[in-house]
Amino acid sequence: MAVDDLLKKMAGGAESPVYQTEKVILDFTERICEIMEDSGTSRAELAERLGRSRPWVTKLLRGDQNMTIATMVGVMLALGYELRLEALPRDRVAAQWQLIEESHPPVIKLFPRAARDISYEFEEELVAAEAGSTADGHTVAA
Secondary structure, three states: HHHHHHHHHHHHHHHHHHHHHHHHHHHHHHHHHHHHHHHHOOOOHHHHHHHHOOOHHHHHHHHOOOOOOHHHHHHHHHOOOOOOOOOHHHHHHHHHHHHHHHHHHHHHHHHHHHHHHHHHHHHHHHHHHHHHHHOOOOOOOO
């Protein structure tokens, strides 16, 4: 199967609740790892802050631990962060990804984490444009 065919097949799976759930778990655990790395927090230290075992944290970071919203909030609080859930209209997300794919196709295929970072930049630009300003706070002339 060609890579493009595989990507198309995978994109079709993105419509399923199972795929969306796994994506949210992956994004959340990646964010935990980024925060831990940036702050120099070890798994043992996070476990201690949460009153859990180190193996529990390892399972959490692998996505093997059942995560309730309460668990997710507790982990973020232990790391000094606040959890915010966001719901985006699917057509807006599709349009956002189309822009990203058009401007950075190799990034999407080879570096999905970088693609996510790019998507955040586009999201900021979309929100700012809707508010009548640029992402850096400048007013957009109509």
